[in-house]
Amino acid sequence: xxxxxxxxxxxxxxxxxxxxxxxxxxxxxxxxxxxxxxxxxxxxxxxxxxxxxxxxxxxxxxxxxxxxxxxxxxxxxxxxxxxxxxxxxxxxxxxxxxxxxxxxxxxxxxxxxxxxxxxxxxxxxxxxxxxxxxxxxxxxxxxxxxxxxxxxxxxxxxxxxxxxxxxxxxxxxxxxxxxxxxxxxxxxxxxxxxxxxxxxxxxxxxxxxxxxxxxxxxxxxxxxxxxxxxxxxxxxxxxxxxxxxxxxxxxxxxxxxxxxxxxxxxxxxxxxxxxxxxxxxxxxxxxxxxxxxxxxxxxxxxxxxxxxxxxxxxxxxxxxxxxxxxxxxxxxxxxxxxxxxxxxxxxxxxxxxxxxxxxxxxxxxxxxxxxxxxxxxxxxxxxxxxxxxxxxxxxxxxxxxxxxxxxxxxxxxxxxxxxxxxxxxxxxxxxxxxxxxxxxxxxxxxxxxxxxxxxxxxxxxxxxxxxxxxxxxxxxxxxxxxxxxxxxxxxxxxxxxxxxxxxxxxxxxxxxxxxxxxxxxxxxxxxxxxxxxxxxxxxxxxxxxxxxxxxxxxxxxxxxxxxxxxxxxxxxxxxx
RNA sequence: CGGGACGUGGCGCAGCCUGGUAGCGCAUCUGCUUUGGGAGCAGAGGGUCGGAGGUUCAAAUCCUCUCGUCCCGACCA
Numbered sequence: 269x270x271x272x273x274x275x276x277x278x279x280x281x282x283x284x285x286x287x288x289x290x291x292x293x294x295x296x297x298x299x300x301x302x303x304x305x306x307x308x309x310x311x312x313x314x315x316x317x318x319x320x321x322x323x324x325x326x327x328x329x330x331x332x333x334x335x336x337x338x339x340x341x342x343x344x345x346x347x348x349x350x351x352x353x354x355x356x357x358x359x360x361x362x363x364x365x366x367x368x369x370x371x372x373x374x375x376x377x378x379x380x381x382x383x384x385x386x387x388x389x390x391x392x393x394x395x396x397x398x399x400x401x402x403x404x405x406x407x408x409x410x411x412x413x414x415x416x417x418x419x420x421x422x423x424x425x426x427x428x429x430x431x432x433x434x435x436x437x438x439x440x441x442x443x444x445x446x447x448x449x450x451x452x453x454x455x456x457x458x459x460x461x462x463x464x465x466x467x468x469x470x471x472x473x474x475x476x477x478x479x480x481x482x483x484x485x486x487x488x489x490x491x492x493x494x495x496x497x498x499x500x501x502x503x504x505x506x507x508x509x510x511x512x513x514x515x516x517x518x519x520x521x522x523x524x525x526x527x528x529x530x531x532x533x534x535x536x537x538x539x540x541x542x543x544x545x546x547x548x549x550x551x552x553x554x555x556x557x558x559x560x561x562x563x564x565x566x567x568x569x570x571x572x573x574x575x576x577x578x579x580x581x582x583x584x585x586x587x588x589x590x591x592x593x594x595x596x597x598x599x600x601x602x603x604x605x606x607x608x609x610x611x612x613x614x615x616x617x618x619x620x621x622x623x624x625x626x627x628x629x630x631x632x633x634x635x636x637x638x639x640x641x642x643x644x645x646x647x648x649x650x651x652x653x654x655x656x657x658x659x660x661x662x663x664x665x666x667x668x669x670x671x672x673x674x675x676x677x678x679x680x681x682x683x684x685x686x687x688x689x690x691x692x693x694x695x696x697x698x699x700x701x702x703x704x705x706x707x708x709x710x711x712x713x714x715x716x717x718x719x720x721x722x723x724x725x726x727x728x729x730x731x732x733x734x735x736x737x738x739x740x741x742x743x744x745x746x747x748x749x750x751x752x753x754x755x756x757x758x759x760x761x762x763x764x765x766x767x768x769x770x771x772x773x774x775x776x777x778x779x780x781x782x783x784x785x786x787x788x789x790x791x792x793x794x795x796x797x798x799x800x801x802x803x804x805x806x807x808x809x810x811x812x813x814x815x816x817x818x819x820x821x822x823x824x825x826x827x828x829x830x831x832x833x834x835x836x837x838x839x840x841x842x843x844x
Numbered sequence: 845c846g847g848g849a850c851g852u853g854g855c856g857c858a859g860c861c862u863g864g865u866a867g868c869g870c871a872u873c874u875g876c877u878u879u880g881g882g883a884g885c886a887g888a889g890g891g892u893c894g895g896a897g898g899u900u901c902a903a904a905u906c907c908u909c910u911c912g913u914c915c916c917g918a919c920c921a
Contacts, residue, residue: 279855284855284856284857285915287845305912357921360921376921377921411918412917412920414915419920673891751880753879785881786880786881787881789882791882
């Protein structure tokens with residue numbers, strides 16, 4: 269492809285509204301353009317990358333027997349009402365009415381549509397199992413789009429759905445997907461983890477997320493190098509480090525009220541009293557469903573992970589407003605504590621505070637439920653008796669519950685997920701088949717998603733340098749970038765043209781920069797766009813010599829024309 | 845939904861505080877020169893300053909409202 273015929277609007281400067289590396293580089297490189305908040309256009313280069321990713325996805329999905337089809341994105345609301353999600357999902361779903369005032373939605377995902385189709389067309393166990401997939405637009409009215417194409421409101425997704433007779437069948441479909449996903453992300457050149465993920469409020473089902481480590485990610489995962497345990501911090505279990513020792517005499521072993529004027533935060537109390545944060549108990553008043561106050565306790569140096577509390581309570585929660593704290597406890601935020609509370613406030617403490625836990629039975633400092641006052645010498649189990657649960661967010665330095673090795677916590681971007689649905693959608697939509705005995709049984713489903721645009725963004729986040737993108741070779745927009753120094757030089761044109769054709773015959777896609785630009789402009793663009801191999805056709809073209817160089821680094825070599833194909837092939841093999 | 849910031853030629857920005865003829869760099873167009881790392885010189889075109897209302901003799905500038913975009917937090921089926 270000639271660059272002079274390619275719509276490739278590159279920019280010298282970073283766009284003003286970009287923060288993430290992938291956002292800046294993809295806009296500058298002419299891959300994407302923003303249309304509205306969280307809505308992007310894919311330009312020719314960007315679309316080529318997407319198509320290469322989609323091709324890899326298709327190959328691997330087809331390899332496990334999945335069948336591609338295409339579903340509508342505009343749905344009648346009825347199916348969503350049937351599964352209860354029309355009401356359960358809030359403003360994240362785009363809703364509209366057609367001309368006859370019929371409720372419609374833009375699909376956020378396609379469980380309903382696939383289950384609906386299955387309910388109409390699948391009759392017998394003989395037709396199972398099935399795996400159907402599509403690569404289709406999804407709409408989610410994110411409260412806050414961000415990071416370029418990292419978090420958007422309209423996006424392409426490969427979603428597949430498996431249909432099995434029973435849980436054993438689902439296990440097989442699930443495993444096939446897991447292996448296919450491993451291959452897809454590996455082929456796309458990503459570093460990634462498969463981690464246990466929160467199956468949501470439905471319980472029972474299992475789910476995994478595929479996560480690409482990058483600081484631009486929005487999730488955190490806990491990883492064990494010892495045994496391979498890997499889980500989203502939303503549910504990662506771990507053993508906290510023991511609390512720091514406190515200085516003898518700073519905390520009594522019996523409960524004592526101490527004045528702590530204006531000391532509301534852990535840091536302030538810790539400094540004022542001269543005790544380490546890990547000797548404090550952080551008391552957080554949360555409101556559960558029905559506005560029932562719940563006091564959640566974690567050690568002063570720990571953070572509450574709200575999703576864990578939600579799972580434990582089986583109820584949504586939110587932090588209490590300051591006036592609700594006063595209503596419930598009679599004291600302002602900052603001096604709240606678990607001792608001598610009325611029975612109608614449920615108190616839940618993190619496992620690390622168990623008397624038999626990492627800290628042992630030891631005195632802590634807590635709020636006194638009295639203004640500008642804390643209690644010292646509070647012993648869990650003696651002075652108050654909470655229920656216990658895993659509430660705190662796992663962090664680096666914790667030890668693995670399984671093997672005792674140190675856990676690390678990393679920032680990651682979710683690039684895919686796999687989920688055992690069971691009969692959550694097949695039952696309400698009556699997707700049933702007859703089994704061998706003639707009994708009607710709901711189909712057991714799984715759903716499996718991949719975000720191709722997130723793969724591309726993650727690839728950029730993981731592979732770039734100060735000059736631009738360094739695409740993994742499997743998903744680069746072109747394999748070889750031919751830079752012709754002088755576009756009007758006939759010898760160079762002939763050489764470039766013949767190299768382009770020769771490499772094309774060998775199966776390489778080439779971008780031939782024949783534009784009447786100065787050399788510097790072309791080099792900068794080539795580096796920005798990041799194709800794996802660069803050829804430079806310049807002043808030695810007349811001597812039948814060109815330069816070959818890998819984008820990822822290494823030497824720039826002068827190569828005679830007849831050896832170019834071999835050299836390019838070798839660099840290609842070596843490219844990441 | 846809470847907090848913060850920003851909207852000025854295609855892109856990146858200054859001007860606003862202290863009201864008085866709309867500016868800079870890049871890009872674009874023309875000509876000449878240049879041609880291995882985002883060229884030089886000369887010239888040209890292009891903006892009712894996000895929108896509405898208000899104050900004023902006069903508003904990019906001050907006030908009110910509104911829309912859009914970004915960042916932090918909350919949310920994320």
